Amino acid sequence: MKSAKPENTEGLTSNLGPRTSDPASIARDPARQTSNSSLEQLACPVPLPARDKVLLGHGSGGRLSAELLQKVFLPAFQNPTLNSLNDQALISVDGVRLAFTTDSFVVKPLFFPGGDIGSLAVNGTINDLAMGGAEPMFLSAAFILEEGLPLETLARVAESLSRAAQEAGVVVVTGDTKVVERGKGDGLFINTSGIGRVLPGINLSADQARPGDRIILSGSIGDHGITILSQREGLEFESAIMSDCAALHTLVAAMLEASPAIRCMRDPTRGGLSSALNEIAAQSRVGMELEEATIPIQEAVRGACELLGLDPLYVANEGKLVAIVDPAHAEGILAAMHSHPLGKQARIIGRVTQANAGLVTMRTSLGTTRIVDMLSGDQLPRIC
Helix, strand or coil, X not given: CCCCCCCCCCCEECCCCCCCCCHHHHHXXXXXXXXXXXXHHCCCCCCCCCCCCCCHHHHCCCHHXXXXXXXXXXXXXXXXXXXXXXXXXXXXXXXXXEEEEEEEEXXXXXXXXXXXXXXXXHHHHHHHHHCCCEEEEEEEEEEEEECCCCHHHHHHHHHHHHHHHHHHCCEEEEEEEEEECCCCCCCEEEEEEEEEEECCCCCCCCCCCCCCCEEEECCCCCHHHHHHHHHHHCCXXXXXXXXXXXXXXXXXXXXXXXXXXXXXXXXXXXXXXXHHHHHHHHHHCCEEEEEXXXXXXXXXXXXXXXXXXXXXXXXXXXXXXEEEECHHHHHHHHHHHHCCCCCCCCEEEEEEECCCCCCEEEECCCCCEEECCCCCCCCCCCCC
């Protein structure tokens, strides 16, 4: 829970991680409504975890991940570039602006509908560069292999990684291989780093959101996380669900060509849309108001989440972005996105506000307002 009460929070309900209460049941039971309550009266629906050891939740991209960053990594490595807390480091070398990022991939299973760990590693790294407005150029690829991994599996992953890099127009220029004992590596992990070029005039950062800005989402959420879950658990749904794994740099280029009036962008991977927006709200010290009816979710994904007790706002994506844009340019940027294959479902899903700084809220389809807090635990580990 937040340590201090934000202003103007009457009438808000809290959601700390996966949905633990049905809004419809709240609406039917006046005793459970919170119209006259404050945040201090709300009970946290998840137990507080131990703080002396690493938990799966520390890799969720939510509250525990942020805590690990603030308590361990930022004090150890603190510098102005790192402190910006963007998906990439924006640096200048001899007057040339570059974006640099690194990521590790531990997805289970290695192969899934719509992609595999190889294509995921390429696209995920490219997307981190693209969220800074960078044109991706070079990648590294380091493989941590478990003893006993079939060479055929490794070859499939390498071929997929190479194909994804070629399709995106980037080159894998360096790498590394390590092998760990049987039972110590779960098959295969991949670490990638990427370098891209940032063109003059582009300056995207999560601390630049301003009251009145519009929030644009590029398409349906939850596809990747539910795909991984269904494959891992052997679940079958009436409609096929595929990962949205894709490289977003060409979509970003189309958006920036339409207008440079984009404040910041994030790809909502671990922790989903909720964590991405909460991070921006905190760094920009603004509030955000979402409209539930405008957020695109495939019916198969929505049904799976209802069945499994998951909240789509917290489910990972690997081919979507959320952008905070100047309101005067929002429609033009949206039109450019609609003309791109990866942005046909793009919608304006909310706006940035001055009230309730650091807080994300959502107007539900029932007409109530709920708090969209950061994920407290880990709905689904090992999704990327």
